[in-house]
Amino acid sequence: MTIFQINDVKKTFKNREIKEQVLKGINLTLKEGQITALIGASGSGKSTMLTIAAGLQRATEGRIYFQGINLSEMNQEQIRKIRAKQFGFIFQSSHLVPFLSVEDQLTLMLEISEVRLKKQEQRNEVEKLLKLVDMYHRKDAFPSSLSGGERQRVAVARALIHKPKMLFADEPTASLDSRRSIDIMNLIKDLTKTMKITTLMVTHDEEMLLYADNIVTMRDGLIK
Template identity: 75%
Template sequence: MTIFTINEVTKTFTNGEVDEQVLKGINLSLQEGEITALIGASGSGKSTILTIAAGLQSATDGQILFHGKNMTDMSQEQIRKIRASEFGFVFQSSHLVPFLTVEEQLLLMLDVSETKLSKRARNEEIEKILQWVDMNHRKNAYPSSLSGGEKQRVAIARAIIHKPKILFADEPTASLDSKRSKDVMTLIRKLTKTLQITTLMVTHDDEMLPYADRIITMKDGLIL
């Protein structure tokens, strides 16, 4: 089932008196429970399309449809609510809050997403998610004591604790070695399939491509 559609999206940046069109009419549909990988050289536009799809910046023209609703017609507050409740984010850096424990990172995400659960249900959900990412034994640890791979597993747990419909992953393994990269991608694929999350991922690493269901190559602001 199609859950997300990008229709004729363009993006132009102005640098002084020069306009640079970095996206030139992108069309892309994302299917439920599918991992789509965007690949291409630096400057091809793949990270730009991901941030526009995620509502982190606006398109110059075109439509972004989520569950058939046009996000380009929504207010910033409406988009913020969708980002908080329906989207999950994993980036190259884990961006964990340094003064919060692993458990508190997840509690904060439940608060931000306005997930309505009882205290007991929240604790049970955190327990389950941390078991999935093999971090339950570190739930009271602070980020400074975690390895790079552990931080990224916590970041993934935080991204999916509120059961988002879409996971946006921008170079999620770029800061990890080969083994930890494969561990993280195995985890992302497992969670995508278990929870039927739609994942859009940007990557430079060809070794991560076998974990994707579909690979989209971009060049000069176009899909090849």
């Protein structure tokens, strides 16, 4: 079943007098529960496409449908709500909050997403997910005392704690060595399959393509 659809999306950036069309009419359909990998040379527009799909920036033209709703027609506040409740994000670096413990990173995300749970239920949910990413024993640790791989495991948990429908990941393994990359991709795959989350992932790592249900290549602002 189609859950997400990108229709003829174009994006032009204007720097001073120079206009650059980075996306020239992208069409892409994502099926519920599948992992789609977006690949292509550096500068081909992958991150631009991902951030537009995720509602972090707007397309110049075109339409984006999430569960049949046209996000391109929504105002900023409506998009913010959908992003907070229905979307999860993982980036190349973990972007954890330096002054929060591992446990509090996840609790904060539950609050931002307005998942209304009693304190005890909140703790249970956080515990359950931290155990799944094998980080519960580090729940009181701060990001500075974690390794890169551990930080990214926490970032995966934080991206999924509010049970989003969509996961957007921009080179989630790019800062990790091969063994830790495989570890993170196994986690992403296991958790998104169990939770029936649909994933759009930018990667330039060939090894990561083994985890994708679909592979889409971008070239010069188009899908080839």
